[in-house]
Amino acid sequence: MSGGVDSAVAAARAVDAGHDVVGVHLALSRMPGTLRTGSRGCCTIEDSMDAQRAANIIGIPYYVWDFSERFKLDVVDDFIAEYSAGRTPNPCMRCNERIKFAALLEKALALGFDAVATGHYASIVTDAAGNRELHRASAWAKDQSYVLGVLTTEQLAHAMFPLGATPSKAEVRAEAAERGFSVANKPDSHDICFIPDGDTRGWLAERVGTATGEILDREGNVLGTHEGAHAYTVGQRRGLSIGTPADDGKPRFVLEVRPKENTVVVGPKAALDIAEIAGSRFTWAGLPPEHPEQEWECEVQIRAHADPVPARAVVVSVADGRQELVITPDYPLNGVAPGQTAVVYVGTRVLGQATIDRTVSAVPVGTRAGGAVPVGPRG
Template sequence: MKVLAAMSGGVDSAVAAARAVEAGHEVVGVHLALSRNSGTLRTGSRGCCTIEDSMDAQRAANVLGIPYYVWDFSEKFKTDVVDDFVAEYQAGRTPNPCMRCNERIKFAALLEKALALGFDAVCTGHYASLLTDSDGNLELHRSNEVAKDQSYVLGVLTAEQLKHSMFPLGASASKAEIRKEADRRGLSVANKPDSYDICFIPEGDTQDWLTDKVGKAPGQIVDREGAVLGTHEGTHEFTVGQRKGLSIGRPAADGKPRYVLEIRPKTNTVVVGPQAALAIAEMAGSRFTWCGMPPKETSEWAEILVQVRAHGDALAAKFAIVEGEMVIRLEEPLLGVAPGQTAVLYAGTRVLGQTTIDRTVSAIPVGA
């Protein structure tokens, strides 16, 4: 097969490309330039897709003996990921930019361009596995390396996209083994630290970055009954579940800490209350997709596992499609679920699909 290897400049994508070459595929490496500031450099393990990363990817491609290109996706990345991130926060939601990047950049724009150029598949260093069911349909499953499993952020992939995807690291034993393999292959990125935090906010201060983009918008902080407890400089500075930085002078009647329960952008209000009120019994979203073949029956309640954070636990739940929404009811309440987050459904290790959460239902009603 003719394979386009997406090379981020990290050890995982370099080893994935090496394995694709070793498997006998015709491999071409490509690095996506996503930053609009061409002078951006990585700071330790913060940030990614920088000039430094591009050079690391180039060196890896040279060792592997494959052609290498840099494709400028900065404009689309700004529109589809960065601008979307800002808009979601302004709308009172908590977005996951990695999900949007996988959905709109790596497995939409990149794959579309790859197919147009005659490639059969895009290869990445994600830790996830592709398996085939008894009818020959592709399924996305968790990686054998549970600690590094990235199937959650790939939950946005469709059946058609799975047909043109390769994840050579899916059956890997551990990240330590990947680093040893990179060292054996002579790849200089063998000991390069993993990137973390949001790639376009390399300093790691999301609130400060958002304030610089949208400015301040003073409003009120209220309790669940509507009593005003304090003021804030902008709802974008808060996320559901946040405890620190609320700046409420008056303590709660029971003396316990308050947490952000809800963000209401229309009234520019932040709602706070006890930690127990963060418990969510139900979540739902109208923007849902199936990863691979969809379930045959979706109108009846079915038992599944649901995960709402990249490294969170998969929790027992039931789901059904009700009046155009994917509705998920948890067996046990989950703390701190926010609109804008992504709920990924699993059947065992298989990814069934995902939805962007539009609304949640508290396990504890107001006044309880």
């Protein structure tokens, strides 16, 4: 129970369904000032108090479990390491993967519970053979299946999402008000909870340090300098501080971050179009494709609120013995960075996900951006 309206209603519905329910709030920091508060947080002291008030109304036992050390190691330190390696991580994905459905679920099962129920908007469907599948929620605008794409088959077997069939968030808020929950109109949490002031660049500089490096164009020409490659993300436009304008007078965008050389590569917006993505850190949410080594049609989503894009996917073996999930969208994805998560869908079902290791630009180096041939949809 995060202290928000969704988890409060989910807990109440689980009780109504006849389950023996215990409310658990996760303490993710021993220093309250290091987590965002109010509408921008999700696991602060005030949130734990909101959760307890809801648990009291429902009439269930309530506990606060200290997962601060695990959160620091598996989410915060991972976030720093990924940025230091030139990737753009999604800490909410890591939190769902390693805290809520790994650490929390492990402890719950050890204590004799059958499942972890959360307020996520997603659905679990059981097929004719008894296999559990993760699907989108009925409310498309609030669907949160993307951030649950990291769940494995074993984790799905012990997961419950009581809000999955709810038509709208407004209905959940109305139900919360009827039940007398004080969080009925509490704003949704957002942004990174462990960066209190929202200054990701400054937060990283304190932990990674600063070092002057070069800003290059795609041909390797030096355009300017920066104070640390970790402060830049693919697709970024502002804050480049390049004195020399581009030949065409158009703005430049970050295309690549190279932490080993401490360089940042910039170029035209068109060069952000990506024709292929691939990752070796992939998992399946339920049964995998029957023949993953044979190309299959799917849809790919690269951000929580992005539209899915028709694509083809295949698992291939690479030189060092690893396997890689390669996804080719029907038309270019925009501004994709290594470290992001690509979630693969077949219809409404979440088939699996991959952390993106590499991307292939739709505009090769040396090609005039305006003359690029886009990759169009099939048929």
